[in-house]
Amino acid sequence: MKITNKLMIVFTVFTILLVGIGIFMNQAYLEKYYIYKNERSFLQFQKDIETVYRDNIDEIDTLITDIDNDEDVKILILDKEMNVLHSSYFKNKLKDIVISKNIQNMIKRYHLWQDNGYMYQVLERNKGLPPKIFFTSTISEDVFLVITKSVKGIQESVAVANEFYLASGFVMIVIGIIAVLYLSRKISDPIIKMNHIARDMRNLKFGEKIEITSNDEIGELAISINLLSDKLSNSIRSLQEDIEERKILVRDISHELKTPIAVIKGYVEGLKYNVAEDEQTKEKYYDVIVDECDRINELVKELLELSILEGVSSELQVLQVPIKNLIHESIEKFQHIADMRSVEIRFTGEEDVLTHVDEHLMERVISNLLSNAIKYANSPGYVKINLKEKNQGCELSVFNTGKNIPEESLEQIFNVFYKVDQVRGRDNEGHGIGLAIVKRIMNMHKGTYSVKNESNGVTFTIWIPNLSSKTNLQA
Template sequence: MNKSIRYKLLAYMTISILVFAALLLGANTFFAEKYYVKHNKNILIKTTKEIVQIISNLESTSDFQMEDVVYSLNRLEKNIGGSLTIGKMAGPLYYPIYRDIKGMPSKALIVSPFVELGKGNEAFNKKKYISKAMGDTLKSVEVYDKNSFFVITKDPSLRIDTLRYQTRLENDIMILIWIPMAEISESALVSNRFTAIVALVTILITGLWTLYISDKFTRPIKQINATAKRMAELDFSQTLDIASEDEIGQLSQSINFLTHKLKVTIGELNQKNQQLERDIDKGKKIDTMRREFVSNVSHELKTPIFLIQGYAEGLKNNVVTDQEKRSFYCDVIMEEAEKMDAIVKDLLNLSQIESGNMDLNKCDFNIEQLIEDVTKKLEPIFKEKDINIDTKIAVSKMVNGDAIRIEQVIVNYLNNAINHVDSSKKIKVTAEEQNNKVRVSVFNSGQSIPEELLERIWISFYKIDKARTRSYGGTGLGLAIVKAIQQAHGNKYGVFNTEDGVLFWFDIDIGV
């Protein structure tokens, strides 16, 4: 379509302007110099008339030497860019004025520059006479009237072609004016060059304008073509914006209607397909989580179940008869059952939070009071393990959140600190405002966490030192519960190592 309309139109217009430019350049090449010659002939005639006015009242040779006369003639000579000679056929020259070695006007005669027209009034005879008189230097001659003629001839002294005009006045004074033909030829050449440049610029502008016009004509068709291709690729996002009332405009409206209907229909199909894919992905994810969950729970419950089973079988088979040992067996069974109960409770708690079924009961509360209540509850453990607990609360504002869940976060952080504190026995709880939030931090002295494990400790059942975790009965779910609670609140949490320990932190919203 582009080649059959747009580029054909461009070709037709370009060929037309090339033909026009060629005609213009040819006419300028063949006729410009003749035009300039004719124009300069008119200038010479006009100048001659001005000269006649200047010298009409002059009667003697000395009159021609007056300063104002010489100035006027000199000015005319410079205006035409040529030379002026006034005199008589056989007498002295009146202009230009020749001076002797003393600077005085000289009456010396020079060879006359004038050409006698000959006898008779016939122009043919005058031409023949002039041609014979001027010889080989003559290139063309034109008799203007019975006393005047034009010639183009080569100047014998300057060796340049000149255009000359000679006329005889009634008092037999001869006037000869000539100008170099080089200026005429140069003007014609400049005109030719200018015409060529104009032709090139015209061709360029016409080409660009033709491209613009042809593009304007073919743009609607190209838009329809592009839209049809998009529709073939099931892309219905583009509509046609053609504001014409002809057949192309009606066609664009029909295509827009078809595009809309297809877009709606295929959009509905895509939504259903995406929902199906999400359901399949969700099912796969749930299945993967279920397998991981079963694997982790089985691993965590395997040891207490094994111990309970072993000690229960020992009691059943009367392996021990001593009452003290039987009591020990019973204590082990109860302790492992409590661990299993703790794991199950934490799993149920984590599952409820991660599933999104937990409703947060947000309210404003005093974070300082909450931290104080939690540390009092854990005070027996601090005393039992001889841990030095220090609190520093620099918050005067109320905070907003689910107080029960925030308490759970603090308890999990403190339990984690109790289980990992070193021989320095230092735990520090702080709260301060940061970036329009309240940040609560729990520090414990002890061994640093390897940097590559700082992100993994938030995963359910992940334990850095499984043997040590087993010794204090950890489930590996505490930090995972912290993560779930903070994500439910939309707040940040984290951990980093210090010079002498580890610091866990979390953010809470400031109350209204």
């Protein structure tokens, strides 16, 4: 069922219920409430009449006449013989007024049983006449006050009120239905639009947006759905890109493993079928197989390291570290390789730079940059490492002499399996993972990394922020 129809049904039922309750309350309680309110009025009349009768009896007729005219009540003042002394009606014919035996008996009973106070009750009447309110009390010794009032007026008021409730209820229903139709359109149209867009989101369509037309809860809901649509769109796009990257990664891993496995298979088959007849040739075969196994092992280790760094549980163990110590350790580690390639390693810069980093991971970054620089430096050539403080952190640059990297490849060089030797035309072997590890570790440190061509070589630069010693960042 549409929300418009639901609102119309709810409003109509609610209006009918209100009208019904109003009619029921009128019918059941209005007359009783009217009688209750009149009791207070009669007591006030009794006090006023008693005061005037005691202090200024000449004004008593005027008073009871005024009360009769204003309040539509009938007032009699009687003596103990039930003779009428004063009346608010038939003023000139007091002797003609006959008090019924029923009222006389009620007054006498009141006089016998109550020394003071009053009697107030509703008297039922015969022949279809409406009930009458009866009030009696004493205003002086052996002088009785009698006040009566018909409830016909209130009965007529109840009937009129019920008719008014029915008429107004009908008008309210008509006006309400028109209002509900208008308001439900105002409310339901945005909801229908949201439902349409939610269905599109379910089908992974995020192009359409909800127009914000109000500042109420529906407007806030529309804003939330638009934001959710944008976030889902970005997340799905990111997921698709990640899936595509994973496909490329699997393809590249397969490619990287294919060559050494093929080489190992070829040499193993050569040994199996006695292609290598002498021991010297066999030793050569064994060396090639071991080298290719080492190559595969190194690739697996680098992939495992990158996978660990990309895991959500990777945390930085931040300590205050002198960066120069990490640089000297890396230089010492790769000095023999540099000597073999006739590459000189130079270190310049500020020696006392201290910063808060993960020592193990930052040593890995420096080692990867230095290893990469030595690998692609001219032979003979040199590698220059420079360290300086910068922007509440430190900047480390590693320059190597040699050929430039094509400009269109500079942004891709930190991607996984993007081989430097393919870009720079070298015969050096590598898996294209080292710089990807640098990228990941620098992102974990909230640092920056870059590469640019120089006139006679290439410079890789990283900026390391000085993390607080209490910081324990989680990637």
